[in-house]
Amino acid sequence: MTVEATGTTRRGRGARKAIRQTRDVTMLPALKRKLPLVEPMDAGQIEKIDAASMGILEDVGVVFRDEVALEDWRKAGADVRGETVHLDRGLVRELIATIPSEFTYHARNPANNLPFGGDHGIFVPMTGAPYLRDLDDQRRNPTLEDLANFHKLSHMLPAIHSSAHHIVEPYDHPISQRHLRITYSSMKHSDKTFMGMTTSPKNAEDVMEMCALLFGEDYLETHAVCTGNCNGNSPLVWDETMLGALRAFSKRNQPILCSPFVLGGANTPASVAPTVAQLNAEALSALAYTQVVRKGAPAIYGHYLSTVSMKSGAPMAGTPEISLMNFMIGQMARYYDIPWRTSNTLGGSKTFDAQAGYESAMTMNAVLMAGANYMWHSAGWNEAGMHCSMAKFVVDAEVCAMGYRMAEGVRWDDFDEALAAVRDVGPGGHYLGHPHTLENFQRAFFMPEMFNNDSIEQWQAEGGVEINERALQRCRDLLNEYEEPALDPGVNEALLDYIARREREIPAADALNQDH
Numbered sequence: 001m002t003v004e005a006t007g008t009t010r011r012g013r014g015a016r017k018a019i020r021q022t023r024d025v026t027m028l029p030a031l032k033r034k035l036p037l038v039e040p041m042d043a044g045q046i047e048k049i050d051a052a053s054m055g056i057l058e059d060v061g062v063v064f065r066d067e068v069a070l071e072d073w074r075k076a077g078a079d080v081r082g083e084t085v086h087l088d089r090g091l092v093r094e095l096i097a098t099i100p101s102e103f104t105y106h107a108r109n110p111a112n113n114l115p116f117g118g119d120h121g122i123f124v125p126m127t128g129a130p131y132l133r134d135l136d137d138q139r140r141n142p143t144l145e146d147l148a149n150f151h152k153l154s155h156m157l158p159a160i161h162s163s164a165h166h167i168v169e170p171y172d173h174p175i176s177q178r179h180l181r182i183t184y185s186s187m188k189h190s191d192k193t194f195m196g197m198t199t200s201p202k203n204a205e206d207v208m209e210m211c212a213l214l215f216g217e218d219y220l221e222t223h224a225v226c227t228g229n230c231n232g233n234s235p236l237v238w239d240e241t242m243l244g245a246l247r248a249f250s251k252r253n254q255p256i257l258c259s260p261f262v263l264g265g266a267n268t269p270a271s272v273a274p275t276v277a278q279l280n281a282e283a284l285s286a287l288a289y290t291q292v293v294r295k296g297a298p299a300i301y302g303h304y305l306s307t308v309s310m311k312s313g314a315p316m317a318g319t320p321e322i323s324l325m326n327f328m329i330g331q332m333a334r335y336y337d338i339p340w341r342t343s344n345t346l347g348g349s350k351t352f353d354a355q356a357g358y359e360s361a362m363t364m365n366a367v368l369m370a371g372a373n374y375m376w377h378s379a380g381w382n383e384a385g386m387h388c389s390m391a392k393f394v395v396d397a398e399v400c401a402m403g404y405r406m407a408e409g410v411r412w413d414d415f416d417e418a419l420a421a422v423r424d425v426g427p428g429g430h431y432l433g434h435p436h437t438l439e440n441f442q443r444a445f446f447m448p449e450m451f452n453n454d455s456i457e458q459w460q461a462e463g464g465v466e467i468n469e470r471a472l473q474r475c476r477d478l479l480n481e482y483e484e485p486a487l488d489p490g491v492n493e494a495l496l497d498y499i500a501r502r503e504r505e506i507p508a509a510d511a512l513n514q515d516h
Helices: 013-020 043-060 067-076 089-096 144-156 175-188 201-215 217-222 240-251 272-293 320-336 354-370 390-408 415-425 435-444 456-461 467-481 489-505
Strands: 062-065 079-081 084-086 102-105 114-117 120-123 131-133 226-232 237-239 256-264 299-301 304-308 341-343 374-376 387-389
Touching: 043 084, 043 089, 043 272, 043 320, 062 067, 062 240, 062 272, 067 079, 067 240, 067 272, 089 272, 114 120, 120 390, 131 390, 144 175, 144 390, 144 467, 175 201, 175 489, 201 217, 201 226, 201 240, 201 489, 226 237, 226 240, 226 272, 237 240, 237 272, 240 256, 240 272, 256 272, 256 320, 272 299, 272 320, 299 320, 304 320, 304 341, 320 341, 320 354, 341 354, 354 390, 387 390, 390 467, 415 435
Parallel strands: 062 237, 120 374, 131 387, 226 256, 256 299, 256 304, 341 374
Antiparallel strands: 062 084, 079 084, 102 114
């Protein structure tokens, strides 16, 4: 069976090269934050959350619906009663102490390696959308070609640090085999770091085998190259699928996000501080388990965080309480000295409208001020994650670049030269032609490309194009300009051979699902 790369390619190499010379698509380094963090809890309140979480772990316990995990916990000295594991706080603290506080993500292009943890953060696109809004702004089921185009956009957008994995679900391939095509697309269409599918333990093992083919088996032992995600079932349950996937990543020394799936008020108490206490207990139980699997394996304190409408039960984005909880979770992660993940630029709107923009901006500002390290869902998320919008994807990426610039803090390197310009210009003058301005105008103030700041007369003269259509045109332009980053032919052949063999082995009958 032959596996072929898919995606939009419209222009020749020479034309794309000429355009790239005028557009800088070089990935931004990992964000190194220099602004003060927002930390609403004092030391006593941090300890109060910690004590409450440890009390939950000791007295209530956490359900691990997985025989392997239960046996692992027995051997580690935990109090296992049926499927419920009661964790002594001393054991938890001993285990999480071996999680690395910082490490480096290694990409297949070393120029795209990323320091991670501490005050470094990265922006990662959304994943898991069952629908997309396409280049014609139509909501429909995605295909593998759509997924490839999102991976290409991720490669081209400087503020995006990862190609993630299934940004959208490719419905034109069997469910049981999709993870192979998704992983290959992540690897092939971008040379940034990426994520690995954890939809089953075996799927996660396939991802690890493909990573070994791309980087080398021994390389994985000492280098973080791919991120997995383990979602909890709040309240206080981890299931066999997620735990098996966690083991697949941790055994190979690859980072895993330990992410309770929180719908505040539905599967947590209807109150901010107790919700954080429960979430913290859930995250700690999985983080501790990664160290039972392999001491010293990288792990990331995670969560998916939403609140629900008390009127309808629907999940909400951009609410004040989500921001407050992000601030608090950041404090707790730093208290344990563990890097942490959150969700960024979330929108609940059905189209790319003002609601989507406000919700996303509210979330991103909180995420940056909370000091998050792994900022997932940073591009495209709308309709509570039900679709990925191509227009929102590129605008979100630019907003991330704006947030990146803000979080870098104030630059002081040209302070004396700029003050000298004040003396040169004097009262009533202007700075537009001054040498300092000519030298610094490109870096002095962020100039967004997606937002229009022209006069209304000029905007109207140029067609009165609103941001959704401008963004879709930007997508078309980027895809026209895209050139695939070279992948070693031998490695590519090995990956294709592995996919072909696994697709022969994995039953595909009745696995195509065109209706979601």
